Amino acid sequence: MKDIHLIALTVNGEEHEIVVESRRTLADVLRHDLGYTGTHIGCEHGICGACTVLLDGQPVRACLVFGVQADGCDVRTVEGLSDGEELSDLQKAFSRCHGLQCGFCTPGFLMLSEAYLSEQDGVPDEAQVREVMASNICRCTGYQGIVEAVRQVAEERAG
Amino acid sequence: MVKYDIPSSSERSEDKDTEWSVVKPAAFTYHRAYDVNDTIAQLAELGPDAKILAGGQSLVAMMNFRLARPSALVDITRIGGLDFLAKDAGGLRIGALTRHRTVETTKVDGFEVLSKAARWIGHYPIRCRGTFGGSIAHGDSTAEWCLLTVLLEAWIVLQGPRGRREVPATEFFHGFFMTAAEPDEMIVEVRFPRPAPHAALTEFSQRQGDFAVVAASARLDLAENEILTSRIVLGGVGPQPAVVDVDLAGQPANEETWRAAGEAAAAQVDPPSDGHGSGAYRKKLTATLVARALAEAAA
Numbered sequence: 001m002k003d004i005h006l007i008a009l010t011v012n013g014e015e016h017e018i019v020v021e022s023r024r025t026l027a028d029v030l031r032h033d034l035g036y037t038g039t040h041i042g043c044e045h046g047i048c049g050a051c052t053v054l055l056d057g058q059p060v061r062a063c064l065v066f067g068v069q070a071d072g073c074d075v076r077t078v079e080g081l082s083d084g085e086e087l088s089d090l091q092k093a094f095s096r097c098h099g100l101q102c103g104f105c106t107p108g109f110l111m112l113s114e115a116y117l118s119e120q121d122g123v124p125d126e127a128q129v130r131e132v133m134a135s136n137i138c139r140c141t142g143y144q145g146i147v148e149a150v151r152q153v154a155e156e157r158a159g
Numbered sequence: 160m161v162k163y164d165i166p167s168s169s170e171r172s173e174d175k176d177t178e179w180s181v182v183k184p185a186a187f188t189y190h191r192a193y194d195v196n197d198t199i200a201q202l203a204e205l206g207p208d209a210k211i212l213a214g215g216q217s218l219v220a221m222m223n224f225r226l227a228r229p230s231a232l233v234d235i236t237r238i239g240g241l242d243f244l245a246k247d248a249g250g251l252r253i254g255a256l257t258r259h260r261t262v263e264t265t266k267v268d269g270f271e272v273l274s275k276a277a278r279w280i281g282h283y284p285i286r287c288r289g290t291f292g293g294s295i296a297h298g299d300s301t302a303e304w305c306l307l308t309v310l311l312e313a314w315i316v317l318q319g320p321r322g323r324r325e326v327p328a329t330e331f332f333h334g335f336f337m338t339a340a341e342p343d344e345m346i347v348e349v350r351f352p353r354p355a356p357h358a359a360l361t362e363f364s365q366r367q368g369d370f371a372v373v374a375a376s377a378r379l380d381l382a383e384n385e386i387l388t389s390r391i392v393l394g395g396v397g398p399q400p401a402v403v404d405v406d407l408a409g410q411p412a413n414e415e416t417w418r419a420a421g422e423a424a425a426a427q428v429d430p431p432s433d434g435h436g437s438g439a440y441r442k443k444l445t446a447t448l449v450a451r452a453l454a455e456a457a458a
Contacts, residue, residue: 003188022189022232023182025219032181044183045220052284059284064219068189069212069234112284134367135282 007071012080020067027051029067038078049136052108059115078107093149101140184222188231205231207342213293251351255292269354276360282368292346298338301371301394309400310376310392319344334398359455375448377456396430421450
């Protein structure tokens with residue numbers, strides 16, 4: 001007997017009502033039930049950060065939250081960053097700074113950075129940025145470009 | 160709904176009735192609680208194989224590995240009023256659902272050790288989701304909050320069908336993820352009885368955010384340059400936070416004292432060997448980290 005629940009959640013501003021089995025993680029629900037395949041799945045136990053999304057504005061590993069827990073919540077995924085074909089400042093910076101190579105970890109890094117930058121008042125120093133970017137794993141080891149991209153956006157947004 | 164022809168799943172055989180299925184954890188029933196009494200009632204009804212789901216940053220990872228297979232989860236994340244740090248009669252109370260990140264970003268006079276130690280917990284997104292009470296309930300022997308509750312002689316406040324009770328942290332952790340909490344009890348808050356202006360926690364892990372190979376925490380009471388009382392608690396050297404029997408009362412607060420205390424602490428422990436380090440290596444780390452923690456506590 002499956003334990004199923006009817007939930008309602010908003011993803012990138014779009015409302016969804018969906019029936020989910022309780023053991024499906026938010027990452028499963030986003031990718032397989034709702035088709036938001038921009039959220040990538042790596043380790044599925046909270047180490048790699050590839051599945052990072054924003055849940056009510058907070059960065060979370062979507063593999064460590066059950067889909068049913070997102071009932072009534074606002075989710076942002078990498079698909080929600082750009083304005084149509086126009087990339088966000090953060091996405092442009094990743095491109096400009098060569099902050100992505102194979103691209104697998106990129107959605108997670110973008111959402112991690114988006115969350116971190118949104119809570120900054122001033123411009124974080126490089127050590128702080130590095131500490132936060134250590135949350136996720138890039139197996140191409142392209143961290144220099146990622147750190148540079150986040151720093152540039154922090155400066156741009158601070159004016 | 161998007162459909163996939165090839166289910167990539169550990170569950171293919173188990174879920175033959177479904178068109179496709181991609182899941183990691185074993186099946187459980189999900190229940191949501193809206194207050195503490197509701198939680199306790201649900202736990203009693205669901206039986207001892209039910210678990211409380213708070214931040215889920217350890218539990219869900221263990222469920223994804225199927226190291227944990229609870230029959231039911233009671234989600235307490237929507238209970239209001241348990242997310243707080245409150246000064247209380249000279250001490251501090253922390254609500255069970257307070258996120259690590261909140262502790263990290265809240266400076267409380269006399270309890271700076273908590274916000275400083277928080278940065279050792281996992282990573283930023285883990286700290287945004289994980290909860291103080293959840294970490295205590297999980298009872299990992301290297302967990303920063305477990306060490307600090309023992310170091311600062313905090314009280315774990317539990318509520319269950321038999322009412323409310325307080326358990327000293329020194330008696331709470333029974334080792335290997337076992338605690339004094341009964342299956343039908345819930346941690347509602349942690350009470351720190353008095354400030355600890357001279358306290359510190361430090362640790363070593365192979366990579367930032369990993370579990371500590373060894374963690375050391377220290378608390379001092381100082382008068383001028385003399386130590387009045389001292390307390391040292393270690394993680395990673397045994398199945399639960401280990402209180403070291405080293406009394407520094409009467410000694411001067413200087414590098415020589417810290418170094419000698421580190422050596423004395425290392426002589427007392429008999430740490431296990433595993434893939435992250437041998438027992439001998441952990442002993443050396445203990446000496447170094449205890450000296451560091453003491454120096455930082457005195458600073």
